[in-house]
Amino acid sequence: METQQEVSKWFKAARVEDFPKNGGACVKYKDQQIAVFNFTRRGEWFACQNMCPHKKEMALARGMIGETDGEPKVACPFHKRAFSLCSGENINGDEEPVTTYPVKVENGYVYVGLS
Amino acid sequence: MMNSGTMDSQHIVIVGNGMVGYKFCEKLIAKEDADSFKITIFGEEPRPAYDRVQLSSYFTYAEEEDLQMAPLEWYEENGIELHTGELVVELDRENKTVTSQKGRTVSYDKLVLATGSSAFVPPINGIEKRGVFVYRTIEDLDAITEYAQVASKAAVIGGGLLGLEAAKAAMDLGLETSVIEFAPRLMPKQLDDIGAQALQTALEELDLEILLNKNTTLIGGNGTPEYLDFEDGDCLDADMVIISAGIRPRDELAKKANLEVGERGGIVVNDRMETNDPDIYAIGESALHRGMIYGLVAPGYEMADVLVENLMGGDKEFTEFDMSTKLKLVGVDVASFGDPFGETEENSKKVIIDNKAKGVYKRINVSEDGERLLGGMLVGDADDYNMLLQIAQNGFSLPPDPVDLIIGDRDEESGVGQKVYDFPDDSIICSCESVTKGDICSVIEDEGKEDIDSIKQCTKAGTGCSGCVPMLDDLLTQSMEARGKEVRKVICEHFDYTRQELFDIIKVKEIHTYDELLDEVGEGNGCEKCKPVVASLLASAFNEHVLEERDTIQDTNDRFLANIQRGGTYSVIPRVPGGEITPDKLIRIGEIAKKYGLYTKVTGGQRINMMGARVDQLPDIWEELIESGFESGHAYGKALRTVKSCVGSVWCRYGLHESVSFAIEIEERYRGLRAPHKLKGGVSGCVRECAEAQSKDFGIIATEEGWNLFVCGNGGTNPQHAKLLATDLDEETLIKYLDRFLMFYIKTAEHLNRTSTWLNKMEGGLEYLKKVVVEDSLGIGEQLEQEMQQLINVYSCEWKEVVNNPELRKRFKHFVNSDDGDPNVKFKDYRKQPVPAAAGWEEDEE
Numbered sequence: 025m026e027t028q029q030e031v032s033k034w035f036k037a038a039r040v041e042d043f044p045k046n047g048g049a050c051v052k053y054k055d056q057q058i059a060v061f062n063f064t065r066r067g068e069w070f071a072c073q074n075m076c077p078h079k080k081e082m083a084l085a086r087g088m089i090g091e092t093d094g095e096p097k098v099a100c101p102f103h104k105r106a107f108s109l110c111s112g113e114n115i116n117g118d119e120e121p122v123t124t125y126p127v128k129v130e131n132g133y134v135y136v137g138l139s
Numbered sequence: 140m141m142n143s144g145t146m147d148s149q150h151i152v153i154v155g156n157g158m159v160g161y162k163f164c165e166k167l168i169a170k171e172d173a174d175s176f177k178i179t180i181f182g183e184e185p186r187p188a189y190d191r192v193q194l195s196s197y198f199t200y201a202e203e204e205d206l207q208m209a210p211l212e213w214y215e216e217n218g219i220e221l222h223t224g225e226l227v228v229e230l231d232r233e234n235k236t237v238t239s240q241k242g243r244t245v246s247y248d249k250l251v252l253a254t255g256s257s258a259f260v261p262p263i264n265g266i267e268k269r270g271v272f273v274y275r276t277i278e279d280l281d282a283i284t285e286y287a288q289v290a291s292k293a294a295v296i297g298g299g300l301l302g303l304e305a306a307k308a309a310m311d312l313g314l315e316t317s318v319i320e321f322a323p324r325l326m327p328k329q330l331d332d333i334g335a336q337a338l339q340t341a342l343e344e345l346d347l348e349i350l351l352n353k354n355t356t357l358i359g360g361n362g363t364p365e366y367l368d369f370e371d372g373d374c375l376d377a378d379m380v381i382i383s384a385g386i387r388p389r390d391e392l393a394k395k396a397n398l399e400v401g402e403r404g405g406i407v408v409n410d411r412m413e414t415n416d417p418d419i420y421a422i423g424e425s426a427l428h429r430g431m432i433y434g435l436v437a438p439g440y441e442m443a444d445v446l447v448e449n450l451m452g453g454d455k456e457f458t459e460f461d462m463s464t465k466l467k468l469v470g471v472d473v474a475s476f477g478d479p480f481g482e483t484e485e486n487s488k489k490v491i492i493d494n495k496a497k498g499v500y501k502r503i504n505v506s507e508d509g510e511r512l513l514g515g516m517l518v519g520d521a522d523d524y525n526m527l528l529q530i531a532q533n534g535f536s537l538p539p540d541p542v543d544l545i546i547g548d549r550d551e552e553s554g555v556g557q558k559v560y561d562f563p564d565d566s567i568i569c570s571c572e573s574v575t576k577g578d579i580c581s582v583i584e585d586e587g588k589e590d591i592d593s594i595k596q597c598t599k600a601g602t603g604c605s606g607c608v609p610m611l612d613d614l615l616t617q618s619m620e621a622r623g624k625e626v627r628k629v630i631c632e633h634f635d636y637t638r639q640e641l642f643d644i645i646k647v648k649e650i651h652t653y654d655e656l657l658d659e660v661g662e663g664n665g666c667e668k669c670k671p672v673v674a675s676l677l678a679s680a681f682n683e684h685v686l687e688e689r690d691t692i693q694d695t696n697d698r699f700l701a702n703i704q705r706g707g708t709y710s711v712i713p714r715v716p717g718g719e720i721t722p723d724k725l726i727r728i729g730e731i732a733k734k735y736g737l738y739t740k741v742t743g744g745q746r747i748n749m750m751g752a753r754v755d756q757l758p759d760i761w762e763e764l765i766e767s768g769f770e771s772g773h774a775y776g777k778a779l780r781t782v783k784s785c786v787g788s789v790w791c792r793y794g795l796h797e798s799v800s801f802a803i804e805i806e807e808r809y810r811g812l813r814a815p816h817k818l819k820g821g822v823s824g825c826v827r828e829c830a831e832a833q834s835k836d837f838g839i840i841a842t843e844e845g846w847n848l849f850v851c852g853n854g855g856t857n858p859q860h861a862k863l864l865a866t867d868l869d870e871e872t873l874i875k876y877l878d879r880f881l882m883f884y885i886k887t888a889e890h891l892n893r894t895s896t897w898l899n900k901m902e903g904g905l906e907y908l909k910k911v912v913v914e915d916s917l918g919i920g921e922q923l924e925q926e927m928q929q930l931i932n933v934y935s936c937e938w939k940e941v942v943n944n945p946e947l948r949k950r951f952k953h954f955v956n957s958d959d960g961d962p963n964v965k966f967k968d969y970r971k972q973p974v975p976a977a978a979g980w981e982e983d984e985e
Contacts, residue, residue, distance in 0.1 A: 038956045047691030049955035065654070065664040082707055082963050086695050090666030099667035101695030101703060106667065
């Protein structure tokens with residue numbers, strides 16, 4: 025799904041093995057917190073803002089990832105609001121969508137694409 | 140369906156955009172040839188129709204949108220012209236037009252008056268004061284909420300349904316509240332003297348003051364209320380007054396246009412909802428039908444339905460309507476149904492249960508021959524309401540002793556055995572939306588909808604007051620059973636298995652990881668529903684470390700072995716078995732909490748909660764705790780929490796046995812045991828029950844001869860007392876039974892069902908459980924004991940393993956690429972302790 029805007033900078037976040045399999049970790053970029061997910065089962069990486077729009081908690085990186093009808097998603101650990109990792113839309117409620125970011129892996133490092 | 144209206148289409152104009160006016164539109168556009176109508180609707184209030192029945196919840200949620208019947212777009216999408224904030228002031232019957240106060244004139248072919256009612260305001264001196272309110276619209280509620288900030292004591296005039304709702308609202312706003320009723324009892328239209336007394340007792344226990352036989356003569360004060368005077372000379376201090384003394388139909392428009400109205404108000408209609416003008420109809424609370432104003436929503440909906448049918452060329456009549464109602468008043472269940480006073484038939488007989496100890500009053504009225512149920516009332520426990528209503532409405536035959544209908548003990552085989560599935564197809568299950576059993580069954584059986592949400596969506600049943608949802612659930616289950624279909628509560632789209640089936644698969648195939656299980660028997664890549672279920676099952680099956688290879692399938696509390704709190708910090712609760720702790724250990728907790736700047740609070744389970752730890756601090760805190768001799772308390776897991784104890788016979792002059800030692804033994808036996816939900820226990824040294832063991836999943840109480848074992852109690856949302864499983868046991872036998880009981884629960888309960896819920900759903904109930912655990916009727920006793928012993932044998936403190944494992948320890952940090960903590964975590968001082976400073980959540984008071 026091509027929802028991302030043009031990438032002007034690839035931020036080198038951390039090594040691949042620093043991220044748990046089928047789970048997420050939070051990346052610090054300047055003052056931003058970005059949740060990066062290693063969806064091993066799908067062989068894909070995703071990233072979105074770490075803040076859950078529901079209660080503004082910095083928590084999505086600690087959420088569980090999974091699928092609804094094949095759509096990859098993350099569920100906030102606080103109240104289980106789930107967001108698509110492709111479009112950022114709230115799948116089970118009316119919360120604002122989250123911002124998603126492209127991710128690439130090169131030479132064992134994970135990069136987050138920033139616009 | 141787009142409803143643009145063609146040139147020759149009829150123009151239907153509705154005056155009043157309340158619940159009934161809205162429902163009329165909804166039912167009209169659902170008709171196939173609805174596009175032969177053009178629809179215009181006027182509403183006086185500034186917003187589209189909202190759910191007035193749920194108005195009190197506005198205080199709780201304060202979200203207007205949640206109450207809306209449909210959003211503004213709905214009217215647009217369906218081609219309905221909606222004018223909100225426009226009061227219709229003129230009706231010109233000759234030219235067939237209506238005109239709003241804004242000067243908008245619209246001509247009609249058919250006019251529907253759904254003008255509703257307003258609050259009746261009795262002529263009391265001083266009623267015009269600022270600080271006197273009615274309880275009717277969202278504006279009223281907003282005004283009440285605002286005024287409550289400067290008020291401290293509210294008086295509610297009117298002790299009927301709405302008055303008690305208003306009283307609850309006032310209490311929720313933190314006001315000391317009194318209800319003033321003119322009649323000698325509360326809810327005089329629904330309850331008899333004893334029932335009203337039961338309700339009054341329950342409400343008084345909740346600190347609501349009730350004044351009966353009081354006729355208010357004056358609301359005194361200087362500009363705002365300060366006190367109320369009554370005819371009998373009494374006086375009451377109050378600085379806010381809410382009037383809820385009944386409703387008056389809004390018939391002023393009809394009256395002005397010379398339509399026939401009743402002596403005491405209301406637009407006269409016939410059984411087809413026609414007024415004396417053939418092109419004008421009235422429905423809802425403004426309509427006077429056979430001398431009766433219906434102040435409930437269900438008959439209003441029925442009137443809307445009758446009118447829609449008749450406008451479409453049908454021939455439907457509105458006859459008498461059942462005024463049965465069930466509601467929760469300030470937390471007390473109250474219901475009345477059919478003929479509550481037994482007045483409709485001569486020599487009817489009443490059957491009464493008046494259980495003052497439990498605050499429950501139930502009365503049913505049966506016909507002289509004892510064959511039919513006429514009606515009744517329930518206070519304090521209205522669980523039987525739906526069943527009784529169905530029996531009354533459908534004329535089902537009664538058990539030989541009608542008292543069986545209201546004894547309400549579901550554990551025993553009472554022989555009543557009325558299954559909702561055996562009801563006739565035309566029996567109404569959802570009275571708000573008039574949905575019959577046949578409608579629901581056809582959706583289940585013909586359209587294959589086999590979950591409650593789909594049934595609600597297709598039939599609208601359960602979308603009103605939601606009181607019938609338990610019956611929908613029963614109907615679904617019974618319909619499936621009747622057709623020989625297995626009722627399977629499967630986990631989610633990724634596992635077409637029940638929890639119990641998955642548990643067996645894991646054990647038999649010896650599957651130790653989530654991925655393996657998903658590959659073997661699942662589909663896709665999992666989700667937040669199945670992951671924690673499988674995590675719990677793996678833990679219950681093998682008791683291996685919850686973070687080894689499976690950290691990302693744990694709920695966040697299990698993933699970080701601590702409970703997440705507001706602001707994203709965690710709480711730490713070390714185990715204190717039986718609540719016994721040495722002064723040295725207490726000092727260590729104090730020192731550690733001080734060092735890491737943690738807030739401390741004593742928990743309900745006799746241990747100490749240290750709150751406000753950042754994720755990166757957790758391993759360091761635990762390292763120190765473990766060095767001081769503590770271990771994980773599993774407060775974060777669906778696992779054994781605590782076994783609470785009283786002080787026992789060592790100290791207590793009443794104690795029969797040493798409850799503390801036994802509690803410690805039991806807590807250490809089952810520590811770390813993971814289950815479908817959390818588990819709590821208690822041990823009391825005598826019947827005084829200071830450990831509150833009967834509110835626990837398992838409770839042990841000393842007797843002269845040994846110990847009594849109680850099971851399946853819990854506190855929480857639906858408190859339930861534990862039930863006696865076996866008596867006068869020695870310690871060895873008790874532990875044997877407890878092993879069996881806990882393992883049986885772990886193996887057969889649904890995910891997130893406490894033991895109480897599990898027992899409530901169990902076919903055969905407590906008697907069956909006794910057979911399995913005590914009599915070993917299934918012959919699995921020994922196996923259950925062995926399985927428990929295996930789990931006990933492999934227990935180790937999971938925090939100790941994390942502290943000593945650098946790989947696991949590394950995962951406890953906020954950022955993957957920085958050692959900084961979360962900069963958003965901030966604290967403020969609160970009674971000399973640190974608490975989260977309001978971050979993203981709603982602003983806290985300064």
